[in-house]
Amino acid sequence: DEVDVENLIEYVLSKFKMEIENKQLKIIKNIDVKTFYSDPTLMEFLLSNLISNAIKYNKENGSIEISTKFEDDYLILSVKDTGIGIPEGETENIFKRFYRISDIKRQYPGSGLGLSIVKRIVDNLNGEIIVKSEKNKYTLFIIKLPIK
Numbered sequence: 482d483e484v485d486v487e488n489l490i491e492y493v494l495s496k497f498k499m500e501i502e503n504k505q506l507k508i509i510k511n512i513d514v515k516t517f518y519s520d521p522t523l524m525e526f527l528l529s530n531l532i533s534n535a536i537k538y539n540k541e542n543g544s545i546e547i548s549t550k551f552e553d554d555y556l557i558l559s560v561k562d563t564g565i566g567i568p569e570g571e572t573e574n575i576f577k578r579f580y581r582i583s584d585i586k587r588q589y590p591g592s593g594l595g596l597s598i599v600k601r602i603v604d605n606l607n608g609e610i611i612v613k614s615e616k617n618k619y620t621l622f623i624i625k626l627p628i629k
C-alpha cells in the first residue's frame with residue numbers, strides 16, 4: 482500500500498501526546514518523504530517503537546528529531562533523542578528479545594521486546610537498522626528500507 486508517512490508520524494505522535502507533554506519534549510520534524518510503498522501496519526509498529534523509546538529514555542525538556550528522506554534506493558527513517566544514551570558495549574544487545582540495559586531498567590518500565598520485533602520486521606523487509614549513541618547525550622536510530 483501507499484503509506485502516507487507524514488500522516489503516520491502525526492498519528493503516532495498523537496498516541497503519545499500525554500507522555501510528550503509530561504516531559505515537555507520538543508518535536509522536530511524533517512519530513513522529505515510524503516508517501517512510501519509499504520505495509521502501513523508494520524510502518525506504524527516501527528515508528529511507534531522508536532518514538533516510544535525516544536520519549537521514555539529522554540530527559541525533561543529534551544527533544545526528538547524525526548526525519549524521513551530518500552537516499553539512493555532507500556527510504557531512510559530516523560529518530561534521534563536527547564536522552565540517557567546507550568553504552569557502547571550494549572548497542573548489539575538491545576536488539577535481543579527481552580534484553581534491557583541492567584543499570585537503568587528499574588527506572589523505566591518495559592518488556593525489552595520492542596526493538597527485537599523492530600529488528601525482525603526490518604530484516605524481513607530486507608532493510609537495515611543502525612544505532613548511534615553517546616551516553617547521556619543522544620541516541621539515534623536509522624532505519625533503511627529498500628524502495629520496491
Ligand code: ATP
Pocket residue numbers: 530534535538562564565566567575580581582585586590591592593594595596597620
Ligand atoms: P518495550 O518492549 O516496552 O519496548 P523496552 O523499551 O525496555 O520495552 P526495547 O524497546 O526493545 O525494550 O529496548 C531495549 C532496551 O534498549 C531498553 O530497555 C533500553 O535499555 C535500551 N534503549 C532502547 N531505546 C533507547 C533509547 N532511545 N535511549 C536509551 N536506551 C534505549
Ligand code: MG
Pocket residue numbers: 530533534591595596
Ligand atoms: Mg521500547
